[in-house]
Each structure stands twice: as C-alpha cells, then as structure tokens.
Amino acid sequence: MMEEKKKTGFVDRFLNKIEVAGNKLPDPILIFIILMGVILAGSFVASLFNLKATNPVSGEVIEAVNLLSGEGLLKILSESISNFSAFPPLGMVLVVMLGVGLAEKTGYFETAMKRVIEVAPRALIIPTMILVGILGTVAGDAGPVILPPIAAMVMMKLGYHPFAGLVMAYAATLGAFGANLVLGMADALVLGFTEPAAQLVNPDYVGNIAMNYYFMAASTIFLLSIIYLVTTKLTIPRLGAYTGQVMDDKKxxxxxxxxxxxxxxxxxxxxxxxxALAIPENGLLRNAETGSLITNSPLMNSAVFIITILFFVPGLVYGLKVKTIQSSKDFGNLLSDAMSTMGSYIVLVFFAAQMLAYFNWSNLGPILAIKGANALEAMKVEGVPLIVGFIILTMAINLLIGSASAKWAILAPIFVPMFMYLGYDPAFTQMIYRVGDSITNPITPVLPYLPLLLAFAKKYDKNVGIGTLIANLLPYSIALFFAWTIFTVVWYLLGIPVGPNGPIFLPN
Structure with missing residues (x-):
C-alpha cells in the first residue's frame, strides 16, 4: 500500500483538505436556520430598495415583500405549523419508509442482495454486483451499508483485492444515485421540492413521481458499463493481489x-x-375520463403508496418466514424502528418548510429567477453550457452538503423557476440536478457512509486511511462526470422526454 500512497499523495492531500473544510460546516439543520435569517434580512433589504421584476410570461410586476414588518411577523407566527404539516415531501417520504423500512429491518434487502450475487455466473458477478448497487438505492441506507462488505468478500473469492469490491459497490450505490429501474423514495423526495418550486411560476403545475423515469432507466444500463470499465481496467489492476487473511463469509x-x-x-x-388494475382499458387505476395511465390517473396519484406496498408485502412475508416477526409486537417494533431513523429528517423538514415558505412569501425566489434568467439570456448562456454549468455547480455543492434533500430544498426554488423562465420543464431541471448530485457522492466527505466504508476497509488492512479510499473512489467520480454529462447532453440534443409527462421544454 506504500507504493500506492506515493502515487496518490497529491490527491490524498487535496481531498483531505476538502474533508476538513466540509467537517467545519454546521449541521444541515443549522444551515436552514441561518438561511431563514438570511431570507428575512434579505426581504427587508430588497423591500427597502424596492426590488422588483416583471414576469416575462404574464407581464405581472413582482415586488419584494418585507417579512420583518408587523404583517410579515404575524404570518410567520400563525402559519409555521401549517408550513410544516402541509410540506409535500414529509408525507411522501414517511409513507414510503413504512414499506422500505420494514423490508430492511426484516433482513429482506440484505438476503436479496446476497442471493443475487451467489447465483450469478462468474462472468456476470461483477456486473451483477454493480447492478444490485444501482438498484439498491431504492432501499435507502441498505445499499451503501450492506453491499460494500458483501462485494469485498465476493471479490476475494474471485481472487481480487477486497478493496476493489468495497469501492466499486460504494461507487455504484452512491455515484449512480440518480439512476434506477425502480421508482423509490428518492423520486418522491425530489418531486416534493420540485413541485412547489415550479408553482412559484405556475400555480397549476403538477409533477409526477415518474417524470424522470425514461432517463433514469437508460442511465442505469449506461452507468453499469462505465463503473464496470473503471473497476476492471483501473481499480482491480491498481490494487493488485490481496496478501492478507481471507475472511470467511456466512452463506x-x-x-x-x-x-x-x-x-x-x-x-x-x-x-x-x-x-391487472392498470393495463385494461377500463382499469381502475386509469383516468376515468381519458383512460390515461399518466395524466391525472389514480396510478400516478397513488404511486407513492403503491411503491410502499411493493416493498411492504415482501418485507412482511420474509419476516414471517424467518421469524423476525413472530408476534404483532415484533411487527410494531420493526415499523417503529424503521420510522425512528427518520427523526432527524423530520426535524430537517420543519426548518426546510419554514425556509421555503419565507422564500415564497418574500417573492425573492421569482425575482431572482427572473433576473437570473434575464442575465443568462443576455450572456447567451443556454442549452449545453447551461446544462453542464448546473451539473458542475451541483457537484461542487455536494462536496460540502451531503444531503440530497437539503441541497434541492435550497436550489429548487431558484433554479426550477429560472429554468422555467428560459423555457425548460421542471422535470428536466430536476433530472439535471440528480445527475450532478450523484456524481461526487462517492468522494463526498460529509456523507455518513464514508466512515463506515473505512471501518469495513480496516477489517482487511488496519493501517488503511480515508485518503486511500478517496484515491480509489476518485476515478469513478471523474468517469461518471464525463460519461454521464455527455449522456445528458446527447439526450437533450435528441429532445427525448425524460419521463412520462416529463418533456425537456415547457409546452407552448
């Protein structure tokens, strides 16, 4: 490992500086509290200088509202509870967590991942592990927590260094976070921020949980090949053979x-x-008037709950069969344990909801969006440069703020309206964000999974440091940036919708 450290010394030093800087940032909850104060102060200053902008669509003049006035303070005090309780992501994420959490707590996800890897032919084992990692993002924490140590043991069986399995699985579960063949909690979460941000421009805007699905599904296969190439052509040769003790894994x-x-x-x-309820022309899950499965259909309106059921049922059956659920008390305890992990998210949502409400009431969001769109138009920044620039911006922010919901809660009210004023559909803007948010996940020091990955690595090399992990994860982020960005640009140039009711451009 000493030779490896010499080769990557500069990378280690650079990324360790990022880690130190990231650790100095306050907790995301405090960041939202600070932003609430900034918005309140900003509303006062903007109102004092009579900041305004003209909506290019309706011609309406939008003026900044001072929230530190008597009327503004009363609004803040009287509507704080409704801001929280009516916040769209809260209900969606908590409901999905009932299904995902039960499937995780009963052991269904872990067993499913192990079994897929056990039965795959040797030539398909590495691609299968990558695919399981990408698909595992629907299981929330299960992917980056469970798959890396399993992949490490599998790699040893194949005669490779276990670190190759650790970093490959970690990169697959986090680096391809915005890709999947299955809709899950992440889709519900980002929609919950995109929709209210779009409604700042169009109050009648309604998105759907699947509006990025075409792009997500295509990206899954594409990124599988990219991660496979990095693993086989760079990671495995670079790490070489493992000379330590081979650990036995439990079958x-x-x-x-x-x-x-x-x-x-x-x-x-x-x-x-x-x-059966959706496919027939008179299916119960179709729109009763138009017969559509997408537009204002029960299928899309109940998509979050349907996803919950699809996780809940197998999780329950598995728990009953392996006896992790032996009584109603066990059942209740598992659900409670699953929901208890959402405590910090609920606290985060309270302050995020207030921040977004203040942003909405102050009119700072649409004013900044209109002026930003006008500036971009004046600089002729649009199309490919705009897309690439937004991806790079999101990647950079992700190095300092790991939470996808925290970042999108901040960025959505600005960039969704801004892109709408430039003619882009919110589904497309959301998709670009998800690409940028995923790429630097493997090397983000502020995610809680990186210390866990280091703990896994120390089982094979007690002297390993986080710099070694970052140095082996960095090639994945670099490859994902170039490959996925090009893929996104080509998709844009071809004009393919990113999902059902998810066009690239707003309809005229």
Whole structure:
C-alpha cells in the first residue's frame, strides 16, 4: 500500500483538505436556520430598495415583500405549523419508509442482495454486483451499508483485492444515485421540492413521481458499463493481489433462501394485481375520463403508496418466514424502528418548510429567477453550457452538503423557476440536478457512509486511511462526470422526454 500512497499523495492531500473544510460546516439543520435569517434580512433589504421584476410570461410586476414588518411577523407566527404539516415531501417520504423500512429491518434487502450475487455466473458477478448497487438505492441506507462488505468478500473469492469490491459497490450505490429501474423514495423526495418550486411560476403545475423515469432507466444500463470499465481496467489492476487473511463469509441458510423465494413470489403477485388494475382499458387505476395511465390517473396519484406496498408485502412475508416477526409486537417494533431513523429528517423538514415558505412569501425566489434568467439570456448562456454549468455547480455543492434533500430544498426554488423562465420543464431541471448530485457522492466527505466504508476497509488492512479510499473512489467520480454529462447532453440534443409527462421544454 506504500507504493500506492506515493502515487496518490497529491490527491490524498487535496481531498483531505476538502474533508476538513466540509467537517467545519454546521449541521444541515443549522444551515436552514441561518438561511431563514438570511431570507428575512434579505426581504427587508430588497423591500427597502424596492426590488422588483416583471414576469416575462404574464407581464405581472413582482415586488419584494418585507417579512420583518408587523404583517410579515404575524404570518410567520400563525402559519409555521401549517408550513410544516402541509410540506409535500414529509408525507411522501414517511409513507414510503413504512414499506422500505420494514423490508430492511426484516433482513429482506440484505438476503436479496446476497442471493443475487451467489447465483450469478462468474462472468456476470461483477456486473451483477454493480447492478444490485444501482438498484439498491431504492432501499435507502441498505445499499451503501450492506453491499460494500458483501462485494469485498465476493471479490476475494474471485481472487481480487477486497478493496476493489468495497469501492466499486460504494461507487455504484452512491455515484449512480440518480439512476434506477425502480421508482423509490428518492423520486418522491425530489418531486416534493420540485413541485412547489415550479408553482412559484405556475400555480397549476403538477409533477409526477415518474417524470424522470425514461432517463433514469437508460442511465442505469449506461452507468453499469462505465463503473464496470473503471473497476476492471483501473481499480482491480491498481490494487493488485490481496496478501492478507481471507475472511470467511456466512452463506445464506436454507430458511433464508426459502423465505426470500416466498417474499419474491409475494412481490410478483402484488405487482400482477396492480398491473391487472392498470393495463385494461377500463382499469381502475386509469383516468376515468381519458383512460390515461399518466395524466391525472389514480396510478400516478397513488404511486407513492403503491411503491410502499411493493416493498411492504415482501418485507412482511420474509419476516414471517424467518421469524423476525413472530408476534404483532415484533411487527410494531420493526415499523417503529424503521420510522425512528427518520427523526432527524423530520426535524430537517420543519426548518426546510419554514425556509421555503419565507422564500415564497418574500417573492425573492421569482425575482431572482427572473433576473437570473434575464442575465443568462443576455450572456447567451443556454442549452449545453447551461446544462453542464448546473451539473458542475451541483457537484461542487455536494462536496460540502451531503444531503440530497437539503441541497434541492435550497436550489429548487431558484433554479426550477429560472429554468422555467428560459423555457425548460421542471422535470428536466430536476433530472439535471440528480445527475450532478450523484456524481461526487462517492468522494463526498460529509456523507455518513464514508466512515463506515473505512471501518469495513480496516477489517482487511488496519493501517488503511480515508485518503486511500478517496484515491480509489476518485476515478469513478471523474468517469461518471464525463460519461454521464455527455449522456445528458446527447439526450437533450435528441429532445427525448425524460419521463412520462416529463418533456425537456415547457409546452407552448
């Protein structure tokens, strides 16, 4: 490992400086509190200087509102509870967590990941692990927590260095976070911020949880190939052979395998029932008037709850079969444990909801968006440069603020309206954000998973440092940046919708 450190000394020093700087940032909750104060002060200053902008669509003159006035303070005091309770992401994420949390706590996700890797042919093992990592993002914390140590043990079985499995799985679960074949909690979360931001421009705007799905699904296959190439052509040769003690891993028991089989059968049956309600022309989940499955249909309106059911049912069946659920008390405790992990998110949402409400009431959002759009138009910054610039900006912010929801809560009220004034649909803006937000995830020092990855690595090399991990993760972020950015630009130039009711440009 000493030779490796000499080769990557500059990278280690540079990224360690980023880590130190990132650790000095306050907690995201405090960041939102600070932003609330900044918005209040900004509303006062903007009102004092009579800041205004003209809506290019309606011609309406929008003026800044002073929230530190008597009327503004009363509004802040009287509507704080409704700001929180009516905040769209809160209900969606908590409901999805009922299903995802139960599937995780019963052990269904972990067993499913292990089984897929166990039964895959040797030539497909590495691609399979990458695919499982990308798909594992629907399981929330399960992917970056469970898959890296499993992948490390599998790599040792194949004769490779276990670190290759650790960094590959970590990069797959986090670097490709914006790609998937399955809709999940992340889709509901970003929509919850995109929709109210778009409504600053168009109060009637309604998005849907699947509006990035075409791009996400295509990106899954594309990024699988990129991560595979980096792993086989760079990571594995660079790390070389492992000379330490090979650790024995526990195989799945017959009971776990049987339980997984029944859980998967239950998931398939549940999916068939949903399809039976959706596919027929008079299906219950279609729009009763138009027959559409997408536009204002029960399928899309209930998508969050349907996703919850698709995770909840197999998680419940698995728990019953392996006896992690033996009584109603066990069932209740598992659900409570799953929801208890959302405590910090709920606190974060309270302050995020207030910040967004203040931003909305002050009119600073649409004013900044209009003036920003006008400035971009004057500089002729649009199209490809605009897309690439927004991706790079999001990547940079991600190095300092790890939480995807925290970043999008800050950026959405500015960039969604700004892009709308330039003619871009909110679904496209959201998609660009998700690309930038994913790329630097593997090397972001402020995510809680990196110290965990280091703990896994120390099982194989007690002297390993975080710099070694970053040095091996950095090639993934670099490759993802160039490849995924080019992929996004080509998608844009071809004019392909990013998902159902997710065009690139706003309809005329």
């Amino acid at each position: 799945l028991t017959p009971t776990q395998i049987s339980a997984l089989r029944w859980a998967n059968i239950s998931a398939v049956i549940t999916a068939i029932v949903i399809l």
